[in-house]
Amino acid sequence: MTPLPIDTVLPDLRSALRTRHEAVLEAPPGAGKTTRVPLALLEETWLSGQTILMLEPRRLAARAAAERLASELGEKVGETVGYRIRLESRVGPRTRIEVVTEGILARRLQDDPALEGVGLVIFDEFHERSLDADLALALVLNGRDLLRDEPPLKVLLMSATLEGERLSALLEDAPVISSQGRAYPVEVRWGRAPQQGEYLDARVESVVLQALDEQAGSVLVFLPGQAEIRRVEQRLESALDSYPGVRLCPLHGELDLAAQRAAIEPALAGERKVVLATNIAETSLTIEGVRVVVDSGLARVPRFDPGTGMTRLDTQRVSRASATQRAGRAGRLEPGVCYRLWSETQHEQLAAYDSAEILQADLAPLALQLHRWGATPDQLRWLDMPPPAAMSQADDLLARLGALAADGRLTAHGQAMAGLPAHPRITHLLLRAKALGLETMGCDLAALLGERDIVRDRGADLHSRLAMLHSGARASQRIKQLARQYQGLLRGQPNAARPVEDPQADRWLGMLLALAYPDRVAQQRRAGGAEYRLANGRAAQFGEPDALMKHEWLVVADLGSRQGQREERIYLAADLDPLLFDTVLAEQVQRRDVLEWDDKEGTLRAEAQWRVGDLVLRREPLSGLDEAARGQALVDLVRRKGLALLPFTPELRQWQARVQLLRDLDLASGQTEWPDVCDEGLLVSLETWLMPYLGKVTRLAHFSQLDLSSILHNLLPWPLPQRLNELAPTHLNVPSGSSIRLDYSEHPPVLAVRLQELFGLADTPRIAGNRVQVKLHLLSPARRPVQVTQDLANFWRSTYSEVKKDLKGRYPKHYWPDDPLVAEATARAKPRGT
Numbered sequence: 001m002t003p004l005p006i007d008t009v010l011p012d013l014r015s016a017l018r019t020r021h022e023a024v025l026e027a028p029p030g031a032g033k034t035t036r037v038p039l040a041l042l043e044e045t046w047l048s049g050q051t052i053l054m055l056e057p058r059r060l061a062a063r064a065a066a067e068r069l070a071s072e073l074g075e076k077v078g079e080t081v082g083y084r085i086r087l088e089s090r091v092g093p094r095t096r097i098e099v100v101t102e103g104i105l106a107r108r109l110q111d112d113p114a115l116e117g118v119g120l121v122i123f124d125e126f127h128e129r130s131l132d133a134d135l136a137l138a139l140v141l142n143g144r145d146l147l148r149d150e151p152p153l154k155v156l157l158m159s160a161t162l163e164g165e166r167l168s169a170l171l172e173d174a175p176v177i178s179s180q181g182r183a184y185p186v187e188v189r190w191g192r193a194p195q196q197g198e199y200l201d202a203r204v205e206s207v208v209l210q211a212l213d214e215q216a217g218s219v220l221v222f223l224p225g226q227a228e229i230r231r232v233e234q235r236l237e238s239a240l241d242s243y244p245g246v247r248l249c250p251l252h253g254e255l256d257l258a259a260q261r262a263a264i265e266p267a268l269a270g271e272r273k274v275v276l277a278t279n280i281a282e283t284s285l286t287i288e289g290v291r292v293v294v295d296s297g298l299a300r301v302p303r304f305d306p307g308t309g310m311t312r313l314d315t316q317r318v319s320r321a322s323a324t325q326r327a328g329r330a331g332r333l334e335p336g337v338c339y340r341l342w343s344e345t346q347h348e349q350l351a352a353y354d355s356a357e358i359l360q361a362d363l364a365p366l367a368l369q370l371h372r373w374g375a376t377p378d379q380l381r382w383l384d385m386p387p388p389a390a391m392s393q394a395d396d397l398l399a400r401l402g403a404l405a406a407d408g409r410l411t412a413h414g415q416a417m418a419g420l421p422a423h424p425r426i427t428h429l430l431l432r433a434k435a436l437g438l439e440t441m442g443c444d445l446a447a448l449l450g451e452r453d454i455v456r457d458r459g460a461d462l463h464s465r466l467a468m469l470h471s472g473a474r475a476s477q478r479i480k481q482l483a484r485q486y487q488g489l490l491r492g493q494p495n496a497a498r499p500v501e502d503p504q505a506d507r508w509l510g511m512l513l514a515l516a517y518p519d520r521v522a523q524q525r526r527a528g529g530a531e532y533r534l535a536n537g538r539a540a541q542f543g544e545p546d547a548l549m550k551h552e553w554l555v556v557a558d559l560g561s562r563q564g565q566r567e568e569r570i571y572l573a574a575d576l577d578p579l580l581f582d583t584v585l586a587e588q589v590q591r592r593d594v595l596e597w598d599d600k601e602g603t604l605r606a607e608a609q610w611r612v613g614d615l616v617l618r619r620e621p622l623s624g625l626d627e628a629a630r631g632q633a634l635v636d637l638v639r640r641k642g643l644a645l646l647p648f649t650p651e652l653r654q655w656q657a658r659v660q661l662l663r664d665l666d667l668a669s670g671q672t673e674w675p676d677v678c679d680e681g682l683l684v685s686l687e688t689w690l691m692p693y694l695g696k697v698t699r700l701a702h703f704s705q706l707d708l709s710s711i712l713h714n715l716l717p718w719p720l721p722q723r724l725n726e727l728a729p730t731h732l733n734v735p736s737g738s739s740i741r742l743d744y745s746e747h748p749p750v751l752a753v754r755l756q757e758l759f760g761l762a763d764t765p766r767i768a769g770n771r772v773q774v775k776l777h778l779l780s781p782a783r784r785p786v787q788v789t790q791d792l793a794n795f796w797r798s799t800y801s802e803v804k805k806d807l808k809g810r811y812p813k814h815y816w817p818d819d820p821l822v823a824e825a826t827a828r829a830k831p832r833g834t
Contacts, residue, residue: 004032009179010040017120017154018046022174024167025158029325030286030332031179033158034065034124038081038097039072041120048151050119052097055105055136057128058280059085060260065124066090066099086421087481102132106139107421110372113143120154126167127159127321129356129383135366138380139373161321161353170383186293186331191341200228200296200341205235207294207339208274212243215337217291218273222326224298224315226252226452229276236274245270251277251287254452254478263287279322287329291336295326304362304390311362313560319351356384363387364424367394368403371410372418400518401428402587420489426450429516434490436584437499438508443490444469445512447483449557459546462509462557462574500584510576511584513555518588520556521576523615527552532570535613540568551575581610581617588612593622595633602700604633631691638686638703643679646690647704652712657744658728659716665771675715689715727768735760735825742767742774748790752777755786755807756815759823764792778803781811781829796820 006027016023027033038052056062066083073080082091083099091098100108102123109115121140123133137155144153157167157174164176191207204221211219223229229250240246251263266288267273275287279299299318304311318326323340330336340347358366363386370377377386398404401424403414410418417427426446433442448465455465469476469483500508514521522532522540530542530549540559548554548570558572581589590611598605606622638645659677666672675681682689693711697703716724728749731739736757743750751765751774764773778787778795786803789795800820808816815830817823824831 004036005030005180006032006036009177010036012177013037013156014041014044016175016177017041017044017156020175021152021154022171023154023156024164024171024174024176025156025179026164026176027158027160027179029160029328033179034286035068035072037156037158038069038122042080042096046152046154047119049096050117050151051095052120052122053105053115053118054097054099054122054124055102055133056099057102057125057130057133059088059101060280061125062099062101063088064260064264064286066097069097069099087478087485102130102136103421105136106132106369109136109139109143110369110418113139113373114147115140115143115153118153119151120156122156122158124158125160126157127161127163127353129354129358131357131361131363131366134356134358134382134384135369138382139369141381142373142375142379160325163353166383170381184331184333184335186327186336186338188327189337189339190344190347191339192343193346200298201231201235203341204228204232204294204296205239207341208232208236209239209243211292211294211337211339212246212272212274215292216272217334217336218267218275218287218289219292219294220275220277220287220290220329221294221296223276223278223296225278225300225313226254228296229278232276236276240274246272246274249273249275251275252280256478279318279326286332290332291330291334293327293330293336293338295323295338295340297323297340297342301360302357302362303360317350319354320347321353323347323350358382358384358386361390362394362423363390364394364397367391368398368410368414368418368424371398371404371408371414397519398424401425403428416493422446422450422486425516429512430486430490431493432515433512434493435496436508437496438503438512439487439490441466441503441508442512443483443486444479445509446486446516447479449516450482451479459548460542460570460573461546461548462513462572463506465572466509507575507577507580510553510555510574511580513557513574514576514580514585514588517555517557519613520559521588521612521615522554522556522570522573524549524552524554532556533615535615537614538568540570543569546570548573548575553578578617581612589617593629595622595626595629597633597637604630604698606630627695631694632687634694634697635686635691638690639683643682645700645703647706647708649709652709654730654744655712657749658724658730661744661747661749661772662724662728662768665768673720677712677715729767732765732767732774734758736827737825738827746775748772748775750775750777752779752785754779754781754783754827755803756781757825757827758792759817759820759825761825762793762796762821764790780807781814 013023013025025033025037038054041047042052054065056065062083062085066077066081069081070077070079075081077083078090078092079094081097081099082095083089084091084104085101086103105121115121123137126133140153140155155171157171159167164178168174168176204223208219208221221232223232229252233248233250236248240248247267249263251260263273263275263277264287273289275290277287297318298315299322300313300315302311303314327338330338366386377391395404395408398414401417403411403417403424405411413431416431417424420427420430422430426449430442430446433439444466445462448462448469455468458464469479519534519536521535525531525533528549530545532540532554534540534556540556542549553576554573555576556570556573559568559570592609592611594609595604595606608620608622610617610619656677659674663672663674663676666674676685689711693706713721728744729742731741732751733739734753734757738757740751740753743752749767749772753776755778758778764776766773773790776789776792777785778789780786786807787795787799804816807814813829815823815826
């Protein structure tokens, strides 16, 4: 066998697994861990003839790994080495190494939590942190702890990034074995920031042609997704006419097996390949003959928004770790070159590592499997705990699909859903379709939703996709295969007790889609328009005219805001007959008696509403209003619009501030008898102080007729009104004999008074039982501020003489004594008799 970097650490790995039941292997891409490790451990004594399960993150990688391992043994797949992936299985009675996708293992664990007959589970490429990998590891560890003693079940995590210590901690300080990976250096050639109006496709084409001119060997191009692969492929097809011997090979998970193998296998003698790949080729797959990498620096990542219940694909910058792994693909067999379409400065700004899928994914599949397992997230071991908000959203969806009972346990329907290998939305659709006698249409629809759209740029109507599926088009073969698999999985489910009479009718397609996406039932905002409102409260629209716009009701299967778009766009949908809400979709309809304010009419509206989520299916007026509900509706209106709806006066605002001042002072000492009358406090307690006075309010204008002063003053029981006047008076008497209003809108309260009226007053006035010094705004005879102070004594002592000079020049007819403390205060220009 050809020597690989991983070979040098295999003895250490064997030793670690002989003494421990867990280990972590760090090895960069190209080190050979996928190819060598399972074979190196196959004959270990502790394995005792048991099998090895090796998990791969993708179907393409699982098949390729199994084929490579089998070829190392000189065998065919299905003998010592086999694989299990969706739609395909190659395993025989002699199979000792099974390469499986992570979702396959998670479902196997539900049927066999102890994994009887398995001695080692290898999590390959664990650094990719897929949701299925995190779930499978949590279940493996929990099942082993509860059910396995002898022979032990060993766990090996293999990662291409340097997070070994964190992984080790998860496995109770498991030993970490590190391998050198790339045997040859890779020269990095930096790009530049894109120019305005410059498209990714054009830049990639230019750099690929530059690489072909400057370098020998095959080229691996990393692009964010299939759309970019198709566009770059189209651009390069004509450009490569002048490059004899260069073959163009796209590579992604939706290609058929022959096309995938053409991209992975070495180029023929005298040929070079340009492989256009997604991040599938980043770590979990080796492409032979590559010594040049062109990296766009982008990846397409699914992100789930718990607030909307929707997942969208975001194109984002890769992490530095991911960029390093991509570059490493160029140095596997000889020194290589990596062309990066970004600058070295931009590189330093990238995130160090990619975020785990569990932190940003739709957790409904994980939640369903945890309910089936009988554990809550906090009872299992995770590298990253599932976010509570996303878990709550997942449970809400499961309850809406009928999978969870009121006590949070799985229903019989939920158990059946959990046993099918698909997203809970799809499994619910399949089971209900079977129960309605719509099995064929349901399986076809589920298969269409589970694969990429087979019709592009021909409108959003799902009916056209269903028609193409039955047309024999080549693009539909994989979907047909998946539909047949779904039909096989449903054979054990009960047949329809009362099947629908016309199973081929078009209207059932929208109904089945509504079963999978009850939150995406959509109602048109105006007849013939492009804008729709969804049952989850969100809005969506068609980006261009579509035949579906003639329908008032739709169900949306695919929507999102993509690059350069502000609105949620509808990409895939079906029309929905609203009459079905009276029959097969009645479970999605809820009656709600609504008493709410009509902002357009400015009146209180009472009606019974039949709703599908946030959408109103129909409404009827309600008579005999319940006074409590009526009052609550008005209170809710005030809470929504704010206290500005009520007739507050400046005097009432001052009263509020006075009470709140005393409340805050008492709270500082630990207790208070003063009510909370700040705006926030009043809004919280509207039911207590305002609702009893709303009996005659039926229109918006009626709020202004409330006697708000009396209503608020009633909040102070006797003797608090008297104490309020004593501790927080509205006015203060000053030496001139004037009674000056205090302004409580500031803290501390402000006493704005002409300077001459304070002659003879030695210290700053105090209120609230001497606990608060007022703030003095000292005014000129023209009532303009000349000084702001809370220390009157210091003002007389250090500042008055300068102020006096200025005022004496500006107001010579007024009285400006040299000693203000012995002078007579006056509200006039001069004291009487002077």
